[in-house]
Amino acid sequence: MSAEARYRALKGMKDVLPPDIHLWQKIETAFREVFGAYGFQEIRTPVAESTDIFVRSIGETTDIVEKEMYTFEDKAGRSLSLRPEGTASVVRSFVENRLFNLPSPQKFYYMGPMFRYERPQSGRYRQFYQTGVEAFGSPQPEMDAEVIAMLGRLLGSIGLPELVFQVNSIGCENCRPGYKEKLLAFFGNRLEGLCADCARRYRQNPLRILDCKVPGCVELRQGAPKITDHLCADCRSHFEGLQRLLDLLGLSYAVNPDMVRGLDYYTRTTFEVTSGSLGAQNAVAAGGRYDRLVREFGGPETPAVGFAIGMERIVELLHQSAGAVVPAPDIFIASMGGEAGKQSFLLAQQIRDRGLWAERGDPAASLKSQMRRADRIAARHVFIIGEEELRSGIVRWKRLADSSQGEVALSDAAESAVRLRGDSLSS
């Protein structure tokens, strides 16, 4: 019988199903362990916020705010947006809940869906998941280095290969305006050659021209002044301090003065991790320092730094390098007939009470078809309960990987399941 789905997920949004979900959970578990070691605690903020929060922080003339937000009015006529990223919401929460009164630094992580109305392509979705962190309270480059080192540890904990770390400093309110003037002067007599987006960026935020991927713009910006040559003394010493610390930790990275990021809140450090195996959407994680944002949200002067990892992209990379991890039942109970079926139902419960994964065959089906099912779901062991077993109180077991078998007392079968699992894990 052929069936056609009547409804489909929205464009750019997708289900995460088994076996993929196991990979996601494995990553999340590994990440939480790393967060524990660095003292980052979880924070969960709503997926929708007042639109203002994103406009004011990410920036009115950024691609995200101009083109990519899911913005709508609620029934009371308030403008809400689905969060396109996590930083603005965490800063809102930090200020609203007066978390600045707690001992500094305050370090948070979050895992959850973000929403951007982008043109979907491989690695780019309209609903995507980020794991992000935000550390509040330290202006020192040690915090930038700690956060970058933790990002390395996170990606290392799941065995991701061949990642490139790039760092930059985009200065502060003292040195960036002077640098912008230099860029305006440089691009001023090259305007003809810029793409339409960059012509607009020239007026709104000329730094973004440095980030453009259009070949003509890449060509045109050869010889453009570098931000790293125009930092004020404080920003320069912060950036040099960061590099010394990264060297001390033995992290390999490249300084990329063209890496300016697409969000307006950054000050000083920006960084990005890319992978050579991902095609056009190759940024696996990115972040930076934002020393003014808490103040702009009404809190006290509080320097901060953070990053976010694109989860779909690292799942894709893990697929490429390892393949999925599919969990399998520890025990499959095949039973024949009504009374045996009842015993298998009880035994499954007793085995699950012990924390093992038990599945049952259909007692009305043949032993052969139940064994076939055990094989398909890759059960480790099968218990077989038929009339004979009920009479003798002895249950046969079989290990599917090597066809070894044996017998155990039905009354002791749940405990035997625990032992069998232990044996198969240690063999």
Ligand code: HAM
């Ligand atoms: P972002 O660079 O906009 O930064 O996003 C971080 C990461 O999210 C990207 O490197 C990418 O892996 C992933 N990502 C972004 N957009 C998409 C998409 N449409 N589909 C799939 N993955 C995507 C931020 O969001 C900042 N809040 C990071 C931060 C935290 N900075 C300071 N603290």
